[in-house]
Amino acid sequence: MRDGQPDPRRGIRRQALSLALAVAPFGLAFGVASTQAGLSWVQASGFSVLVFAGSAQFAAVEILGRGGSAAAAIAAGLLLNVRSLAFGLVMAPSLEGPRWKRAVWSQLMIDESTAVGSAQASPRWRRYGFVYTGVAIFIAWNISTAVGAVALGSSSTLITRAGIDAAVPAAFLALLWPRLASPDQRAVALGGAVAALALVPVAPAGVPVIAGGAVALAVAAWERR
Amino acid sequence: MTATAVLVVLAAGTYALKSAAPLLLGGRELPWLARLGALLPAGLLAALVVVSTFSQGHALHADARAIGLAAAAVALVARAPFWAVVLVAVAVTALARAI
Numbered sequence: 601m602r603d604g605q606p607d608p609r610r611g612i613r614r615q616a617l618s619l620a621l622a623v624a625p626f627g628l629a630f631g632v633a634s635t636q637a638g639l640s641w642v643q644a645s646g647f648s649v650l651v652f653a654g655s656a657q658f659a660a661v662e663i664l665g666r667g668g669s670a671a672a673a674i675a676a677g678l679l680l681n682v683r684s685l686a687f688g689l690v691m692a693p694s695l696e697g698p699r700w701k702r703a704v705w706s707q708l709m710i711d712e713s714t715a716v717g718s719a720q721a722s723p724r725w726r727r728y729g730f731v732y733t734g735v736a737i738f739i740a741w742n743i744s745t746a747v748g749a750v751a752l753g754s755s756s757t758l759i760t761r762a763g764i765d766a767a768v769p770a771a772f773l774a775l776l777w778p779r780l781a782s783p784d785q786r787a788v789a790l791g792g793a794v795a796a797l798a799l800v801p802v803a804p805a806g807v808p809v810i811a812g813g814a815v816a817l818a819v820a821a822w823e824r825r
Numbered sequence: 826m827t828a829t830a831v832l833v834v835l836a837a838g839t840y841a842l843k844s845a846a847p848l849l850l851g852g853r854e855l856p857w858l859a860r861l862g863a864l865l866p867a868g869l870l871a872a873l874v875v876v877s878t879f880s881q882g883h884a885l886h887a888d889a890r891a892i893g894l895a896a897a898a899v900a901l902v903a904r905a906p907f908w909a910v911v912l913v914a915v916a917v918t919a920l921a922r923a924i
Contacts (some may be wrong), residue, residue, distance in 0.1 A: 625908040639828045646829075650836035653843075655870060660831055662877055670831050677835045680869050681842050683862030688846030689855060695847045706844030763918030766893035769878040770914030773897050774907045776870035785867040792868030793875045800880045808880075812872025816864040824857060 608725050612716060616733040619712045620740035626654055626774075627741045629767040631748020633658065636765070637665030641749035648745040652707060652738060655775050656680040662768065663806035672806025679813040687714040694726035708734025784819060791815040893918030 627648065634644035639661065647657045656677035663673040687709050694717065695705050708731060717730025752764070780786050792812030799808040846853070878894050879885055896917035900910045 622907050625911050629911060637828075643828050643832060646832050647836075650832065651839050653839050655866065656835065656839060659869065659873055660835055662873060664828055664831060666882075670827050670834075673831045674834050674838065676869060676873075677831075678838045678842070679865050681839045682858075682865050684839065685842045685845055686855075686859045686862035688843060689850065689853060689858065692846040692851050699848065702847045703844060706847050707840065709843035709847075763889070763893060763915040763920075763922065766890040766897075766914045766918035767911050769874055769890055769894050770897040770911045772870055772873040772877060773894060774901060774910045776867065776874060777901045779863070779867045779870065782863075785863060788864050789867045789871035792871040796872035796876050797879065797885060800876065800885055801883050805882075808876050809869060809872045812868040812870075813865055814868075816861070816868035819868075820857070820861050820864050823860065 608720055609728070612720070612725070612729045612732055615716050616729075616736040619716070619733060620736040623654065623712070623737055624740050624744040625767075626771055627744025628748035628752065629764075629771050630654070630657055630661070631745045631750070632752045632764055633665070633768045634661050634745075635749050635752075637661045639664070639749075641746060644749040645742065645746050648742045651677070652741065653677075653681050653684065653710060654741070655772075658768065658771060658775075659809060663809060666805040668804065668806025672804070672810060676806065676809050676813065679810070683711075684709045687711070690714060690718050691726070691730055694723040694730065696723070696727075705731060705734070708738065710734065710737065712737055784823075788816045788819050791819070889918045889921035890914075892921045 630648065631641070631644050634647065635641070639647075647661070651657050651660075659680055660673040660677040663676055664670075688706070691709065691714055695702055697705075713730045713734035716733040717726045717728075720726040720729045776789065780789055792815045795811040795815050796808040799811050803811075874894070878890050879887055893914040897910050897914040900913045905913070
């Protein structure tokens with residue numbers, strides 16, 4: 601309150617906690633999807649701790665579960681995460697501190713932490729919003745992944761009968777939804793979907809997904825002419 | 826084994842992307858990178874939606890999950906929160922299988 605600006609901490613905490621609650625079902629779904637793809641719960645949790653990027657984790661596990669190559673799974677995941685490089689450029693000026701701190705904060709570079717952080721008025725609160733949201737989501741994401749993999753991932757007939765296998769496509773759709781805001785994003789999404797379906801009968805598993813990324817790269821290159 | 830290799834390489838590559846700016850680049854302006862960051866997820870996630878719903882091996886096919894996915898789209902149009910979207914898809918798919 602010193603400088604006449606209202607203290608944004610309460611608002612930041614409320615946003616961070618509601619976002620952490622919102623990612624928990626996705627974490628559960630990721631744990632289940634990992635187990636279905638043949639991963640152990642340790643591997644599932646390894647993804648959530650070390651990769652910590654929801655859509656890339658889902659993409660890699662989905663491709664592995666279909667018998668796709670390691671290269672295809674890694675390529676799809678990394679292409680999805682090119683945006684975290686862009687997030688880094690947005691957040692970097694606010695993330696001042698010793699190198700080891702910046703190294704730790706970097707792991708928290710995800711959509712939600714960047715959204716809350718970059719919405720704040722001053723560098724101090726941008727950093728606070730980024731770190732608070734990132735840590736809250738890291739905790740929720742990892743607990744829910746472990747629960748999904750250990751508790752829900754065991755019985756595959758139960759998963760089919762209860763419709764839990766529909767959670768992954770729905771999660772992809774929900775992740776896609778906010779990225780359909782502009783006409784060119786919608787065009788890329790439509791092109792990516794058509795290209796992927798066209799390649800399913802002929803290409804190895806995983807390649808149809810990468811084709812969706814190739815459509816995006818083609819459109820971006822065309823725009824830059 | 827493959828899964829662990831993917832985990833290690835994807836984690837290392839992702840961390841490189843996340844940390845490049847905070848550790849090396851600072852806050853440089855690279856607008857084309859922001860464009861790529863906006864377009865790549867749209868294309869990849871759309872491909873993932875259709876592949877995870879409409880394919881089995883090399884065959885295109887539709888089952889109860891397609892109905893669940895349609896219900897999820899309706900929930901998203903109605904601005905339902907993410908957890909509700911997933912729950913609607915799961916419940917509708919289970920219902921369609923039971924009928």
